[in-house]
Amino acid sequence: MNKPLSAAEIRAAKSANTDKRDRDLAAALGISEAELIAAHIGGTDGMKVTRIAYHPDEVMPRLTSLGEVMSLTRNASCVHERVGTFEEYKSGQHASMVLGKEIDTRIFPKHWAFGFAIENETAKGLRRTLQFFDQAGDALQKIFLRETSNHEAWKPLVEVLTLEDQSPELAVEERQPTEGAKINADKREILIDEWQKMTDTHQFNRLAAKLGMNRLGAYRLAGAPFVRRIDPAAVETFLNVTSEAGQKVVLFVGNRGNIQIHWGTLDNIKPMGPWLNVLDPRFNLHLRGDHLAEVYVVEKPTKRGPAISLEAFDAEGGLIFQCFGQRKSEADDLAQWHGILADLPELVQ
Template sequence: MKLTAADIRALRADDPKSRERDFAEKHKLSEAQLLAAYTGHGVTRIKSDIDKLMAVAEGLGEVMALTRNASCVHEKVGRYGNYRGGGHAAMVFNREIDLRMFPSHWQHAFMVEKQLDNGMRRSIQVFDAAGDAVHKIFLRESSDLNVWKSAQVALSTDVQSPELSVEPRVPTEPAKYAPENVENLRERWSRMTDSHQFMMFSKKLGMNRLGAYRCVGEPWTRRLRPEAINQALTLAAQDGIQVMVFVGNRGCIQIHSGPVQNLRSMGPWQNVLDPGFDLHLRLDHIAEVWSATKPSAKGDVVSVEAFDKDGMLIAMMFGTGPEWDVNDRPRWDAMVAELPGLQEEMA
């Protein structure tokens, strides 16, 4: 039987402490449908126009930006700025909040006011067509409430229904190979002048990221043990190596550039709890970890990348490069070279 908005609110009242994502999955809802049920009860449905949302985000001042997937949550405190729009891809490019966004997946948006024990929590939350979270913006004490209130009026949609229809979730594409193109892949890989070229030519050759990694082999890729991503975090913290940590979903990728310092394990989660940056990584979801070396005009770019059992990219790590204050790529590269490999024949 389909749950009504009133049913959802009643169930939530009996289970107020579960995380939104966990509660939604338990009751076979999307997270967006859970929020929509509270329309008129602290929730306002708003336009999902990325240009307008980023203009509001810039005006709010200091906020917390959150991007996640099923296995990792990435949180950054700072200000939005230097927004560059685009039909296929858009970006916010600064040291505090660094985002790569894909507007076609910004389908449902809400402004949320939720009363907590320590006060009112306000957020802008964006979801894809399946109702999965794409990006969230949480206000902080210093955020501009006048901008918030104006946006509630300016961005409000004509339809404020507590019912929300969503599309089926698109499954993760498993590792995709084209064995007949492996030599071509290796040749093109060796001629890369920008690491961003990788996705374009691998797709043209009939492969995706994980499939290409499995095919191309050394010296370009090396399979590591599943615990290697956690070891990379730990060693970077111990040695003071500044890193770039990418976490994303189909609609948004969020990047931290700088140190990782305070690591704290809690059950299956490894957590980075630093001023201005939190990371929450489910280690038990990691099935494969790869080190990938991609040539560029400014030297090789070395990553450590974690995937789940379905082939979904959970998180990526790099050393910070010369575009930031500290070029820690040489120290990062040396550290990655010492991470334990996994010698295994791949199908």
């Protein structure tokens, strides 16, 4: 077994690889991103790191003081960046949420384990971020201050959140593997029967769990008329057509501890290498097209009519994103959205 890297060795590696993102450098070093950041506590290399409270109940209500920020949530295949102000926070034992015109998240507090306030000298000036991680040291949410943020609120915010423990060493747990598709083939008739009776999309996860399945397993088993498998290459077409139509969407990207939601259009589509990007003034999406292993158009009955989504999974069965149509008005029957999805080509197997 290799000897664990010391904080000094991690800082040296960071100084020697300033062109690498923290996530990529940590992976190259065989450590978590949270361990990479913690190693800079007490360092003198232009990066000031402070351990802070991490539970959403302590953090989220205080973020409003920062004004306009950029909130980033990601998984291994997709990065979701939204500019806005943290507004109303609603705490919950199992799930909490931030509700606002632009920052809209669903939070699962049991996975929040580490928090850091970071001040970093860069070529573009001082960068301030708050970053939160799970027990394995994987990022759940990062909050970046902008020129338009209230920088005067930074110091008092960090002071009130600072923890007594300021050790540069971090004890992380082994990363939990992604749960692959769980299928209970004997329960297909029950699945379809109960699916038809749904009145709200939130009922789906409970239904799948009750039958010993998960989301991907249920999609694979159900098939038509509720599920249609799409060619992953069509996701780029989907982005372009949605942009050209000016179709508003509700786009969910998340990880085990946080889901971030974009409401609105997808205007500026820019593919770059393996990445499919949306580069809009207040919303950016960075999607690894080469990670799209299974893509489905999914229909779920609701009281307001069918909720039809595009949902993508990686090769391990992890959910990359979900995208629904957003009504432009109460009278909008989402016919345009349904047409966009209906035109996507099915996967030829």
